[in-house]
Amino acid sequence: MTTADTPSAPFTELVDLASRLLGAGVVATNEDTFADAENLLVAKPAEFRPHTFGHKGQIMDGWESKRRRGVSADQPHPTDEDHDWAIVRLGAAGVVRGVIVDTAHFTGNYPETASVEAASVPGHPSPEELQDAEWTTIVPRTALDGDTAHEFAVTDGTRYTHVRLNIFPDGGVARLRVHGEVLPDPRELDGLTFDLAAQEYGGVAEAASDRYFSSPHNLNAPGRASVMGDGWETRRRRDKANDWVQIALAGGGEVLAAEVDTSYFVANAPGWADLIGFDASTGADPADGEWFELLPRTRLQPDTRHRFRLAAGRPVTHVRINVHPDGGLARLRLTGRLTGAGRAALALRWFNALPAAEAVAALTRAGLTADEAAALTAARPAADPAAAATVVRSLLGN
Known part of the structure; x- marks a missing residue:
């Protein structure tokens, strides 16, 4: 098994590989009579509405299995190994850095213990093929508390495509989050132009000047923003500086076009924006190296998708968007292609994991x-x- 260094930032700052927005789904479960296992992947926090009963009991916003029973009147209790499980196809394959098992609002019906396993099965495997896969424990069996978001760091550096949540012996879990680093198959991207900044290909919003109202990770999230809260918004500046977000691209490449989207930002869009790039393939550090211009400071309009063609030239591994003086953006898209060095580095990272x-x-x-x-x-x-x-x-x- 290969390993990799654990990032210094909290794993919760990394992409949720089990996000429905990325294409994750529950592909199999042995039991979800009380509440659908797909609820594990709902993006918003779990809610609880008391005294809302359906035919099967209190309606819970999570995955809940029925109560397990023993095999006979003489053995009415389940064994220590009896458990329920759900298999999740990750929306983007990658290296798992941490898992959150959240029992929010489950107080008298949460599992006693839980574990998480992971597997790498390329292609589009069936539930039956996944059952026969080689599974590796990434979170050992651990005691759970009710109404608690349990955070488990993972140090395994292997690239995985699926995870399996096991709960012992039964009960309910509200949400499952699987944070990590997206690591795409380089053969699927080779020779293509694509959004080098996109989360689904490994782009990461790794630093920002301000995240007061919303996260910079929204900038390179999948899909279009549907409301202002789906984007990145800063507080109002009272000095003469500006705000910015720095994105590490999926790989070293040439950025050919940019889309700066202010959709839904009507009264708080930035006045201007510019893009600068950095090439870390030489070993230089973006924190103290030479940045260069990709897009000069350009006027922005509110609630508008701005598209800009860029001159192909110097390779970049990181891009910083500067907004002047402050405000919010819905999305940033950076269409481009990997350089020879970029495709080689991505291929090696993938192979080693x-x-x-x-x-x-x-x-x-x-x-x-x-x-x-x-x-x-x-x-x-x-x-x-x-x-x-x-x-x-x-x-x-x-």
């Missing part, structure tokens, strides 16, 4: 012998330049 069997299979399908594929996989992380070049050439074809 794959489960060993999957890494070997990828290389053998690309034309390496079984022995060559096994040797390169065993030597991960691929740091030697010759080995790295072989991996990239095999996976991407050149």
Whole structure:
């Protein structure tokens, strides 16, 4: 199993890989008589409305299984290993850095303990195929409290596509969050133009001057904003500075076009915005390196999707949008293509994070012998330049 350094920032600042917005879904569960397992992935916090009863009892905003029973009158209680489970397809495959198991509003009916497992199954597997997959425990079986958001850090550096929540012996969980770093399959992006800043491809809003009203992570979230609260909004500035968000792109690339969207920001859109870029592929640090202009300071209109063609040129790994003096943006889209160095770096990150069997299979399908594929996989992380070049050439074809 490969490992990676744990980020210094709280894992809750990372993308929720189990977000419905990214395409996550509950693909299988053994039991959800009381409340649908799909409720685990609802974006908003769980709510409770007392004395709202349906045919099966109090309506709960979460996943709730029926009460387990033993096998006979002499053994009326479930065994210690009896449990219910739900399998979640992650909306974007990636490295899991932390899990939240939230029992909000479940007080007399929460599980005694829970665990979380993860698996990597490429393609579009059926529930039956997922049951037979190799599952790895990323959160060991742990006691739960009622009406509590339990945070569990994860140090496993493997790329996963699915997680399984196990609850012992039964009960209810309101929400499941799986925070981590998106790590796309480089073969699916190779040769394409796409939104280099998008969460679904690995873009991360890693720093911001202000997040008073809403999160900068909304800037590169999937889809269009539906209300002002879906975007990023700052407090009103009372000095002569400006606000900004810094985004680490999915990979080093050329940004060909930008969309600066002020939809729903009518009385609080910025007056102007500019874009600057940074290339960290040389080892320089964005905190103290040289930034360069991508889009000069440009007038913005309220409630408008602004589209700008940019001159292809210097490669970038990070982009900062500066808004003047303050205000809010709904979305930022940065259409572009990976550079040669960017595609190679992404391919290596992906290869180094794959489960060993999957890494070997990828290389053998690309034309390496079984022995060559096994040797390169065993030597991960691929740091030697010759080995790295072989991996990239095999996976991407050149």
